[in-house]
Amino acid sequence: xxxxxxxxxxxxxxxxxxxxxxxxxxxxxxxxxxxxxxxxxxxxxxxxxxxxxxxxxxxxxxxxxxxxxxxxxxxxxxxxxxxxxxxxxxxxxxxxxxxxxxxxxxxxxxxxxxxxxxxxxxxxxxxxxxxxxxxxxxxxxxxxxxxxxxxxxxxxxxxxxxxxxxxxxxxxxxxxxxxxxxxxxxxxxxxxxxxxxxxxxxxxxxxxxxxxxxxxxxxxxxxxxxxxxxxxxxxxxxxxxxxxxxxxxxxxxxxxxxxxxxxxxxxxxxxxxxxxxxxxxxxxxxxxxxxxxxxxxxxxxxxxxxxxxxxxxxxxxxxxxxxxxxxxxxxxxxxxxxxxxxxxxxxxxxxxxxxxxxxxxxxxxxxxxxxxxxxxxxxxxxxxxxxxxxxxxxxxxxxxxxxxxxxx
Numbered sequence: 001x002x003x004x005x006x007x008x009x010x011x012x013x014x015x016x017x018x019x020x021x022x023x024x025x026x027x028x029x030x031x032x033x034x035x036x037x038x039x040x041x042x043x044x045x046x047x048x049x050x051x052x053x054x055x056x057x058x059x060x061x062x063x064x065x066x067x068x069x070x071x072x073x074x075x076x077x078x079x080x081x082x083x084x085x086x087x088x089x090x091x092x093x094x095x096x097x098x099x100x101x102x103x104x105x106x107x108x109x110x111x112x113x114x115x116x117x118x119x120x121x122x123x124x125x126x127x128x129x130x131x132x133x134x135x136x137x138x139x140x141x142x143x144x145x146x147x148x149x150x151x152x153x154x155x156x157x158x159x160x161x162x163x164x165x166x167x168x169x170x171x172x173x174x175x176x177x178x179x180x181x182x183x184x185x186x187x188x189x190x191x192x193x194x195x196x197x198x199x200x201x202x203x204x205x206x207x208x209x210x211x212x213x214x215x216x217x218x219x220x221x222x223x224x225x226x227x228x229x230x231x232x233x234x235x236x237x238x239x240x241x242x243x244x245x246x247x248x249x250x251x252x253x254x255x256x257x258x259x260x261x262x263x264x265x266x267x268x269x270x271x272x273x274x275x276x277x278x279x280x281x282x283x284x285x286x287x288x289x290x291x292x293x294x295x296x297x298x299x300x301x302x303x304x305x306x307x308x309x310x311x312x313x314x315x316x317x318x319x320x321x322x323x324x325x326x327x328x329x330x331x332x333x334x335x336x337x338x339x340x341x342x343x344x345x346x347x348x349x350x351x352x353x354x355x356x357x358x359x360x361x362x363x364x365x366x367x368x369x370x371x372x373x374x375x376x377x378x379x380x381x382x383x384x385x386x387x388x389x390x391x392x393x394x395x396x397x398x399x400x401x402x403x404x405x406x407x408x
Contacts, residue, residue, distance in 0.1 A: 002158050003276045003284040003373050005391070006223040009046065011150075012164040012175045013143040014198040016040035016240025020140030021152035024133035026126055027081030027119060034130060035152045036137035037076040037101065037196065037293035043240045044202075045071045046209040048216050050233035057084045057091030057125075059232060061099070066110040075102050076236070077137075078116040078153055079130060080181075084230040086122040087239045094125040102130040103234070105138055117195055118155055118181065118232050120407060150179035153194055156402055158180055161273035165262040169255045174201050174243050176262040180270040182277075193274060195220065195235040197266055202241030203248045203258050211260055212237040219267035222390045224306050225278040237263065275391045280398030283315050286376045286389055293384035297334050301379055303330040315375065315394035320366025322351045329379060338383065343377040346370065 017039055024034040039045075047066060049059050050389040066073065077098055084091045099113035106113075117125065150160035150376040182193025202210075216235055241247065250257050276284050287305050292298035305328045306309055314321040325344055330337070344352040351361050369375065 002044070003278075003281050008147075008158050008162055009146075009164055010159065011146040011162050012166055012177050014175055014177050014240065015200045015242035017180065017238070018042060018141040018143055019145030019149040019196045020137040020142065020147060021148040022136040022140055023130045024079065024126075025366070026079055026129060031081075032152045032279060034133050035076075035078040035138055035149045036134070036141065037078070037140055037149070038106075039074060039076075039198070039238055040240045041072075041074065043074075043238050044205040044208050045239075046205065046212040046237040047234050052231050052233070052383060054086065054231050054307045056117060056121075056232040057087055058095045058117045059234060061092055061095045062114045062234065064300070065099075065111045065114050067204060069109070072112070073114045074108045074112040075106060075269075076114050076116060077102050077134075078129075078149075078196075078326070079118075079125075080153055080155055081115060081119040082123055082125050083119045083121045083232050084115075084117040084125040087124060094127045097127050098125070098130045098134075101134045105134060106119050109307070114236075116194060116234055118153065121231060132333055141347045146179060150181075153179065153180065153181040154280055157277050157408070159277055161270050161277065163266045163269040163273075165265050167258050168263055168330065169258040169355075172243060172245055172259045174259065174262070176259070176266050178266040178270055180274060193233055195267075195270055196238070197236065197263060197270075198238040198240065199259065199263070199325050200240050200243040201248065201255065202243065202245050203239040203256075203259070207249060207251060208237060208239055211256075211263060212368040215267045216259070219264070219271040222388075223271050223275050224303065224390060224392050225281070242289060253296055272391055275373060275393055277401045278393040278399075280396040280400075281393035282373070282396055283394040284374050285315060285394070286374075287379075287392060288376060288377045288387070288389045289381065290386070290387040291381040291383055292334075292386040295386045296386050298381070298386055298388035299390065301329055301332040301334060302388055302390040305377060305379075305392050309395060311394035312393070315370070316396045318367065318370040320351070320363065320370045322346070322357075322366065326352060326379065334381070335390065337381070341382040342357065343380040343382070345376070345380075347372070347376050364381060
């Protein structure tokens with residue numbers, strides 16, 4: 001189940017990037033579950049990772065390898081079906097062995113191969129199966145491998161998430177393409193589930209890192225399915241430099257602004273795609289909070305609403321139980337909140353104001369608003385000039401079933 005039409009755009013090749021997707025039989029025999037990404041020499045890499053203290057072995061190793069390689073990896077090795085998390089030192093050794101298999105064939109230092117995993121936590125990584133599949137992954141490398149890679153990294157997802165943007169700046173053409181996966185255990189914290197974005201622009205690494213940190217904060221960090229932050233979250237932004245421009249070093253330059261816009265669009269499309277494909281989702285919900293004293297307090301209100309099981313089950317039932325929304329706003333921790341000033345809307349329907357039901361509101365209006373697949377819950381705090389939005393879903397019977405049966 002996914003909300004809305006699948007609206008994948010044509011995915012453009014990024015000069016300097018090739019991708020190969022094959023089956024290693026990690027969890028499901030015959031399923032393509034191993035992705036190898038090759039990037040050109042001198043490619044600059046920015047990355048953000050999960051803040052979960054129980055981070056997976058590949059996260060630990062990828063961080064170390066990025067530092068050791070001066071943020072210039074040559075290969076990414078991504079497997080689905082097994083998270084290699086909660087596996088201790090043996091998990092790190094397993095990830096090391098898999099990256100060593102890639103390095104041996106490619107003739108590069110093992111520190112220039114970054115591992116990524118997603119799937120069941122606590123199970124040992126089947127190293128031999130991955131090692132045996134690596135040669136086939138090299139054979140499969142292709143410029144146009146983006147869609148196959150997007151499909152190869154999925155777990156409980158029902159459809160791939162991918163996007164491309166092309167633009168021209170100062171007479172030169174550029175492209176940005178990205179893929180992501182994620183459907184459950186979604187509440188990123190300075191990261192995403194798994195996301196890989198590449199551009200052929202040349203950008204100095206510190207500026208690339210700044211860009212990614214800023215853009216994940218307004219895209220992937222604004223989504224939640226169930227409030228759970230994964231052990232394996234990672235988001236990479238790769239700049240191959242194959243467009244031939246002088247490396248961008250000034251965030252005020254025309255190229256930086258154009259590239260930032262393209263990467264921002266890609267991040268938001270991927271983030272919203274993850275929400276639309278949330279486990280068991282039947283609603284895509286925007287929680288917009290306006291009129292706060294700070295963005296932080298607006299986010300506190302928005303996430304309190306988005307994480308409320310009572311709100312999420314009402315959304316699934318298409319029940320305009322607006323009392324649950326007021327209760328969530330009231331417990332969001334906003335200091336000195338004047339409830340009489342708060343207004344609450346479902347789409348454009350005013351539901352509550354002055355601390356109670358709006359005089360103009362009817363149950364029929366609420367039912368009609370909740371019947372839509374796309375819903376906007378809007379809160380007007382009327383205590384400042386700040387605002388923020390997050391994107392979430394409902395909780396359905398299918399969400400419970402999917403997670404109850406995840407290991408069976």
